[in-house]
Amino acid sequence: MSGTAGARRIALVTGAGSGIGRASALALAGAGFDIVAAGRRREPLEETAQAVRALGREALVAPCDVSQPADVDALFAEIARVYGRLDVLFNNAGAGAPPVLLEDLAFEDWRRVVGVNLDGMFLCMQGAFRMMKAQEPRGGRIINNGSISAHTPRPNSIAYTATKHAVTGLTKSAALDGRKYDIAVGQIDIGNAESQMAEKMKAGILQPDGSVRPEATMPLDHVGQAVVAMANLPLETNVLFMTIKATKMPFEGRG
Secondary structure, three states, X not given: OOOOOOOOEEEEEEOOOOHXXXXXXXXXXXXXXXXXXXXXXXXXXXXXXXXXXXXXXXXXXXXXXXXXXXXXXXXXXXXXXXXXOOOEEEEOOOOOOOOOOHHHOOHHHHHHHHHXXXXXXXXXXXXXXXXXXXXXXXOEEEEEEOOHHHOOOOOOOHHHHHHHHHHHHHHHHHHHHHHHHOEEEEEEEEEXXXXXXXXXXXXXXXXXXXXXXXXXXXXXXXXXXXXXXXXXXXOOOOOXXXXXXXXXXXXXXXX
């Protein structure tokens, strides 16, 4: 397992206030991790923390905009102050842009998505590296939330798709750089989980051929189980990439 067997284990989940982040925080708590719940809005983070505590684990609420270096520095300083170590980072916080034509996308929307999905992912990995390489026992695990969009785009998704492809580069580079510190870095690519974002999938979503069709979705707790499976591995073993999706979601073929 990440960390020392039998010792207290601390997991940081970004974007923990809802959806995949909350489901993963609860799954990690159920597996014995104490949770640092980070995100932009305090109220939903408090709801996640209450649910974690109901499972018998500790929870630290940490409002944070991961796109802002000062916020991320403060987040990791608070983790160091309260717990003194970090065993797992689930680098989950993400943002999307309006589904408009490429040529109509506002640069401000582009920059906002890049700020969260790329800058934020890097900043949190950097903070985790600094803590994990210095702590005793040394090392830890980082799980980056990629996406099916890290492989295959949807129409009108240039900002989200570009940043999720970039996450794959971050993961590969960090996995290589983390070896010398016993830091295992992997990526989970998630498709059509039943979060608020996926409700439109059930109703029907634009396909590359111009049609609009509903797509299969999967329960959020299945994603949480997959994150736990990665988090619970010994540090000498790494899942570099995992793809989890509804079995009948269009991805492998042409529909």
